[in-house]
Amino acid sequence: MGVGVSTLSVSERFDKLLNNITLSNAQIDDGKTKRGSVCKVLNLKYWSSTSETDNSFYVGSWGKYTRIRPPRDVDVLFKLPSAVYERFQLRNGNKQSQLLQEVKDALKASFPKTDVRGDGPVIKVPFASYAVELVPGFLLTSGKYWIPLTTDGGSYKEFDPDAEYKSVADSNKATKENTRELIRMMKCWQAQCSVPLKSFWIEILAVEFLSSWEHAGKSRTYYDWMVRDFLKFLVSKANSHIFVPGTYELIWIGEAWKSRAESGHARAVKACEFESNNDSTKAGVEWQKIFGNDMPLT
Numbered sequence: 001m002g003v004g005v006s007t008l009s010v011s012e013r014f015d016k017l018l019n020n021i022t023l024s025n026a027q028i029d030d031g032k033t034k035r036g037s038v039c040k041v042l043n044l045k046y047w048s049s050t051s052e053t054d055n056s057f058y059v060g061s062w063g064k065y066t067r068i069r070p071p072r073d074v075d076v077l078f079k080l081p082s083a084v085y086e087r088f089q090l091r092n093g094n095k096q097s098q099l100l101q102e103v104k105d106a107l108k109a110s111f112p113k114t115d116v117r118g119d120g121p122v123i124k125v126p127f128a129s130y131a132v133e134l135v136p137g138f139l140l141t142s143g144k145y146w147i148p149l150t151t152d153g154g155s156y157k158e159f160d161p162d163a164e165y166k167s168v169a170d171s172n173k174a175t176k177e178n179t180r181e182l183i184r185m186m187k188c189w190q191a192q193c194s195v196p197l198k199s200f201w202i203e204i205l206a207v208e209f210l211s212s213w214e215h216a217g218k219s220r221t222y223y224d225w226m227v228r229d230f231l232k233f234l235v236s237k238a239n240s241h242i243f244v245p246g247t248y249e250l251i252w253i254g255e256a257w258k259s260r261a262e263s264g265h266a267r268a269v270k271a272c273e274f275e276s277n278n279d280s281t282k283a284g285v286e287w288q289k290i291f292g293n294d295m296p297l298t
Helices: 010-020 025-047 060-064 082-089 095-110 161-174 178-192 199-210 220-236 258-276 280-294
Strands: 056-058 074-079 117-119 122-125 132-139 145-149 155-159 241-243 250-252
Touching (some): 010 178, 010 280, 025 056, 025 074, 025 095, 060 074, 082 132, 095 132, 178 280
Antiparallel strands (some): 056 074, 132 145, 241 250
16 A cells, blocks of 8 residues: 555545546436437337336446446346247247347347347447447346347346346445445456456456455555455456356356456556555556556556
C-alpha cells in the first residue's frame, strides 16, 4: 500500500482508473434503447404487448452492474410464455434449435440489416455501437429459468439469474463496493492483455477471493494490494473448477489464461513496491502494462 507524499496517491490513481472505465450516461441510455427495440418486437410476437421492458431483464454485466467502458454486449433474458414451450414439445427433432430459429426469425423481420446469429442459448443482435445478446427462457416454479441449448440434439439448462446477481450484490455490500470495483478492473485487464478468461469466471473468482482477503472492505488506498493479491489468487486457481451460483454447475477453468495472470501478478508486485517507495511514475508504468491507458501514469 502506497503511503506518504507522492505525485499520485494510490487512491487517486485507482479513482481515475475506475472513473475512466465506468460507462457514461449516454452509453447506458444507448444500451437501454437497444434492449427496448429488441424486446418490443418479441413482446409483440409472444405477449401481444408493445412494451420495451416487460418479460425481460438485464443479465450478465448489465444485470450485475459490473459493466465497463468501452461498452460490451448488452445481455438480456426474455421470458417466453409456457404455451410456447408446450408447442415446441410436440415437435420432432431438435426442439431447442427450432425454438431459437423462431425467435431469430422474428427479430430478423424487424432488423433486416442485422445479422442475428444463434449461438448456443444466445441470439446476437448486433448494432453499430454494440450488440444485444438475448437469451430466451421459460420461468420455472422454482424461480429459475430453463434456457435452450442446441448441442447434442437439444436440451434445456437451468439458469438462476437471481442467485448470480445476489452472489455479487451480497459480496459487494459486505466489502463496501470492493467486489464490483475489482471485477471492473479485472475486466479492463482482461481486455487490455487479451486474457482468455471469461468475465463470468472473473465475477465468481472475485467473490471467492474477497470472502477471505484480509483487507476486504477497506478503501481504494488498498487497491494496489487488492489487484496484486487477486492475481496471485488467480494463478493458484489454474486447472480447477468453479461453482455457478444457484445451479451449482461445475465449470472447469483450465489454464489457458495462467501465463497472463502470472505476468500480471509480477507487474503488480513491482508496481506495489514503487508505490511504497513513493515512485509514482514508475508505478504508473507498471500499472499501465496491466490496465493500459485507462490507468493514469502520473
